[in-house]
Amino acid sequence: MTINLPVYMRLWSALLLSASLVSCTSSPSNDSHSHTALSTASASPSPTKPTDVKAPPTASHSPAVSQAPTVVDQPDPDVTPPATAPSHSPEQSSSAVEAATAHPPSSQEEPEEDVIKPTFLTKSPSLAHLKLGNTDKEVVHRYGLPVETYPLPGDDETIEIWEYDGMSVGLNERDKVVYIEINSGMADTGIDSLDYGMKGSQAAEALGIPGDVKTNVLSLEVTGGWLKLDLDPDTQKVISLKLLHR
Template structure:
C-alpha cells in the first residue's frame, strides 16, 4: 500500500491550519481605540459610548478643566477707554459732603462787626478824646454810619435829659434829646476800645503804660480829663484790674 502521499497531504493541511490560526491571534482586537470597549453590542441593543479615560496630569501643571474654570471666574473689567470721563458721583451719595468751608475770606459774624481801625482809630489823642473811635461831638447818624443799626435800643430815664441808648456787641452809646453822643461805654474785654492797645480787664499799670499818668488816681477809678471830657476807668481795688471804661462830658 502506498500511504506516503496521504500522510504528506494531511500534513500540509494541518500546517496551513496552524499558520492561519497564528495570523488571527497576531491581529489587533477589532482595531480597538484607546479607552473603548471591545465587546460588540448584541442585536437589538444600543452601543454604549466609549468611556473617556481620565486625563493624566503632569506635576505642577493644572488640568485644562481647572484652567478653564479659573478663566471664567475672573471679573469682567469695564471696557473703558482713556477718552471716556470717569462717572460722576450724584449729589447726596454716600461718602460725599456738601459743607461750606470757613476761610479767612469768609469771616464769621463776630468778625464782621465793625471795630476801630488799628491804624487810624486805635490811638488815643488827648486833644481829640474818643472811645471806640467815637467822639462826644458825633450824632446818631455818624454812629450808624460807622457801626450800622444797633443790636438793641432802649431809653434811660433821666429827670434833666432822658437818654436813648444804642447797644452794640461789646459797647453801648448814649444819646441826648438832641441826638448827640452823651457817653460811650465799653462792656467787653474782647473788643478793642481804641486806647493804644489797652483792653478791659487789664491792670492799672497797663493803663498808665498806654495812656500815661492819670489826672486822678484813687483805689476805685482812674480819670483822664481832656477838652471838657473825662475818660474814666473803674478799677477793682483788690485785683487792680479795669472793670469798665467810659467817656463822657464834664458836668458843670
Template sequence: MPFYSPSRLKICAAILLSFALASCNSSAEAPHSSGASADPPPATVSPETNSPARPSSKPVTGATKEPPLKEEPPQHQPDIQPSASAPTVETSTIQPQSKPPSKPTEPIFEPQSPSLASLKLGASEKEVVKHYGAPDDSYPLPGDSNTINIWEYDGLAIGLNERDKVVYIEITSNKVNTGVQGLSYGMDGTKAADLLGISAGAKTNVLALEVSGGWLKVDLDPDSRKVLSIKLLKDDI
C-alpha cells in the same frame, strides 16, 4: 603572371572602395571635430586702457543693474528770526496765593481827637445805627441840666442828648473792641495807666484823663486791679 580569380578581384575592389570612403569622411569632419585647432576670436582693445578686454566669465542672466542714485544733500533752511515787534509772552500757570485781608491797625489814643468803640463825641444817631444797629434796649437818664437817652447793647452803652448827638460811651465787656491800640476790658490797671500816660496810686480805683471836649475814665476793680469799665463822656454831663 599570377592568376587571380574573379571572386578575389571583387573582394579587393570592395576593400579599396571602403578605404576610399573612410578616408573621405575623416577629411571632411576634421575641421569641425578639433576645437583646439580653431583660431581664437580676435581680442578687443579698450580705448581707455589700450589693453585687450577680457570677456566676462559669468553669463548675463538678467537686465543690467543700474548704479544707485546719489542722495542730494539737504538744503540749508535759513534761520527765521522772530520779529522784534512781537515778543514771545510766556503764560505762567502758577496762581498767586491770596493773602487773607489784614486787620486794620488800631490807632493810639489821641486826647485831642478822642474816640471809643469807633465813635467820637458828637457823633450822630445815624452813625451809631450804622455801626451797631438798633439798640437792644433804651431808656432815659435824667441829669442836672438835661436828660440823656441811653441805648443799651451787649457790653456797650451809648448816651444821646436831646439833639441825638453822642455824649456818653461806656464799655463793660471784652466782647466790644475799644478801638484803641492796647486798651481792653479786663486788662491790668497799671498797664492801662501806662498806656494812657496817667499816674495811678496803689489805692486809686478810677483813672481819669482830660481830653478835648470831655473826659476818659477807667474804673478798676478794688481787689484785682483789673479794668471794670472804660468811659468817654462830655464835660457838661
C-alpha cells in the same frame, strides 16, 4: 475563352459595390480615432508651449466689481495695550469741580489780617469807634438799632441810653453822642493797647498817666470831656471804660 459580357458587367458592378461598402464602413472608425486624438491633445497641454493667461476683466466690461473685504486687525490678548490718558466727561469734570469747591484741599484756615488800632489821642478822643458829637444815624450805621433804650435824667438834661452787647451809648436831646461806655469784653475799644479786663497799671502806662495802686479810677482830660477807667478794687483790673462829654 468566351466571356459573356452581361455576366462580366454584373460581376464588376458587384465588386465596385463591395469596395464602396468597405470604404464607408472604415470611414467612421477613422473619424473616431481622429476625434480621440484631438480630445487628448486638448486635455493635455503641450509641455513646450505655456498656457495662455487671460487678463482679468476691467470695470468697463464687468457690470459689478467685487471688492475684497477689509481686514480688521484683532487685538492680541497676550499683548497689553499702551496706557492712555483717561477721558473725563463734562459731567464728571463738573462734579470734580463742585467736589473741589465744597471740600478745599487745605484744612488750614487763612489767618485773619490784624486790624490796626489807633492810639488814644486826647485832642481827638474816641471809644468803641465812636466820637463825642456823633449823630444817632452814625451810631445806627455802625452798630444797628439798640437792644434796649431808656432815659437817664440829669441835672441839666435827660440822656437817652442805647444798650448794645457790652456797651452803652448816651444821646442828648439833639441826638448827639455825649456818653460812651464799655462794660464787657464783648465790645471792642477801638484803641491800641487799651482793652477791657487789662491791669490798671498797664492802662495807665498806655494812656501816659501816673498809676496809683490805691485808686480805683483812672481819669484823663480830653478835648470836650473826660476819659475814665473804673478798676476792680480787688484785682485792679479795668471793669469799665467811659468817654464823657463835659
